[in-house]
Amino acid sequence: MDLYRENLLDHYKNPRNFGKPVKEEKFMAEELNPSCGDKIGIALKVKKDKVAGAKFWGEGCVVSMASASMLTEKIKSMRSLREIKKLTGEDILKMLGGKEMIPPARLKCALLGLEALRKTYELG
Amino acid sequence: MLSVKDQFPIFSNNSDLVYLDTAATSLKPKRVIDKVVEYYSEYSANINRGIYKLSERSTEEYEKARVAVGRLIGIENPNEVVFVRNATEAINLVAYSWGRKNLKRGDEIALTRTEHHANLVPWQELAKEVGAGLNFLDIDEEGKLKMGDIEKWLTDKTKLVALTQASNVLGTINEVGMIVSLVRKLVPGVIVLVDGAQAVPQMPVSILELDCDFYAFSGHKMYGPTGVGVLWGRENLLNQMQPFLYGGDMIEEVRFEGSTFKTTPVRFEAGTPHIAGVIGLGEAAKFLMELGMDKVRAHEREITEYALSKINEVEGIHVVGPKRAEDRGGLVSFTVDGIHPHDLAQILDERNVAIRSGHHCAMPLHARLGLSATSRASFGVYTTKEDIEKLIKGIGFAKERLA
Numbered sequence: 094m095d096l097y098r099e100n101l102l103d104h105y106k107n108p109r110n111f112g113k114p115v116k117e118e119k120f121m122a123e124e125l126n127p128s129c130g131d132k133i134g135i136a137l138k139v140k141k142d143k144v145a146g147a148k149f150w151g152e153g154c155v156v157s158m159a160s161a162s163m164l165t166e167k168i169k170s171m172r173s174l175r176e177i178k179k180l181t182g183e184d185i186l187k188m189l190g191g192k193e194m195i196p197p198a199r200l201k202c203a204l205l206g207l208e209a210l211r212k213t214y215e216l217g
Numbered sequence: 218m219l220s221v222k223d224q225f226p227i228f229s230n231n232s233d234l235v236y237l238d239t240a241a242t243s244l245k246p247k248r249v250i251d252k253v254v255e256y257y258s259e260y261s262a263n264i265n266r267g268i269y270k271l272s273e274r275s276t277e278e279y280e281k282a283r284v285a286v287g288r289l290i291g292i293e294n295p296n297e298v299v300f301v302r303n304a305t306e307a308i309n310l311v312a313y314s315w316g317r318k319n320l321k322r323g324d325e326i327a328l329t330r331t332e333h334h335a336n337l338v339p340w341q342e343l344a345k346e347v348g349a350g351l352n353f354l355d356i357d358e359e360g361k362l363k364m365g366d367i368e369k370w371l372t373d374k375t376k377l378v379a380l381t382q383a384s385n386v387l388g389t390i391n392e393v394g395m396i397v398s399l400v401r402k403l404v405p406g407v408i409v410l411v412d413g414a415q416a417v418p419q420m421p422v423s424i425l426e427l428d429c430d431f432y433a434f435s436g437h438k439m440y441g442p443t444g445v446g447v448l449w450g451r452e453n454l455l456n457q458m459q460p461f462l463y464g465g466d467m468i469e470e471v472r473f474e475g476s477t478f479k480t481t482p483v484r485f486e487a488g489t490p491h492i493a494g495v496i497g498l499g500e501a502a503k504f505l506m507e508l509g510m511d512k513v514r515a516h517e518r519e520i521t522e523y524a525l526s527k528i529n530e531v532e533g534i535h536v537v538g539p540k541r542a543e544d545r546g547g548l549v550s551f552t553v554d555g556i557h558p559h560d561l562a563q564i565l566d567e568r569n570v571a572i573r574s575g576h577h578c579a580m581p582l583h584a585r586l587g588l589s590a591t592s593r594a595s596f597g598v599y600t601t602k603e604d605i606e607k608l609i610k611g612i613g614f615a616k617e618r619l620a
Contacts, residue, residue: 095567096563097560097563097564097618097619102618102619105619127580127589128575128576128580128590129557129558129559129574129575129576129589129590130588130589130590131557131559131589153557154557154558154559154560155557155559155560155619156559156560196563199559199563202559
């Protein structure tokens, strides 16, 4: 099981949509995993139901960063907030190559970005 | 240097295993495994109950284990050796049975900033319950306890001091004997508990020299089975304490209206214990005594010195804890610039090198160090210099992969 495949490492070394927005967005939240210090923040630019942009920031392991990077790409391709809200942990794991690719001890890392995204709904 | 890998079956079952997580749990020598299997296959009866040969043998082996474990820590009185589940349970027992009755509002508990959660959380909860305060002794840049702060650390309200003999993160070996004698001068009558989970497997421990009142350690960290641990306590102190768990074996006489209880150690061993575990632990104690704890300590020191020198050669690595091997037990915790501890552990796992990454059950200590997580390589009697070399190669490989 090669967790550190090309595309995961690529997203880690060249994260897409990376950078905390300077201006506060309505849909903006951070999630922290206290046991390892991984931190992922997500911000969405939302107009009515349409998501015009997504960014992420933070620091974490390869899995948490790559997962968040891929998540922002997915969000931008989906655009509809209602549809985005339907994203589940299963969807994230599929994005990463399937549940079998992620060791159980790393599941929390893989889902940290989604946790942050869900937090934005509450605040947004 | 010790050369005992061949006494550990797990290595023949996992070729190329480089096990560097002994601080989390130790691997088991064949004689301990065999002793456990022998109990289950030859005389697997309950202790203290039967008037038949099998039960007599169980009871005899169980009590022989108690004596052996006592001897390992320099104790001849088996009544002072109480078998529990692990060090965590031992500490909880003291918090529950001694703490609740003897601490009151306004009293203080003195701890250090380097404690494992097992020697921190029970005291936090006890303090909340009775309205006591907590004072923490701090560390210097090398992770050694600030001896100069000891007078400030204690007040005339301090009733309990709890500290670790060897840190599972920093590796620091605390000069417990010296600290306790200072403590007793400043606050006569205080009760002292020492967490010996990391110390017992690695160095000679003499309870009398430490002059503490309670000492806790785990069986699974000292080459014994999981599910068994030890609380050593002064006999008169234990006999004054209310029992921890109530039920069978610890009772003297039971009537419907009420019951009376036995004295230590059975007082604190309610119900059928992990008999096989205790018997296995006795065998582990013998294993260590036969190796000689001085030799074990010398081995750990040599490996640690080698590990420190090799690790410090790697660019971007930062080690926490004392600089000199003689000031530390057999472990090295570190961070690597640009590599998250999780990723390092994962990539090392691909190369059959097992280390631990995270907070090692010491979140506040990590906060104190300004870190969220570290990687930790820890050593046992079976660890060799080749193991260290494979660790270093693995770190180099991880750096290439993730840079």
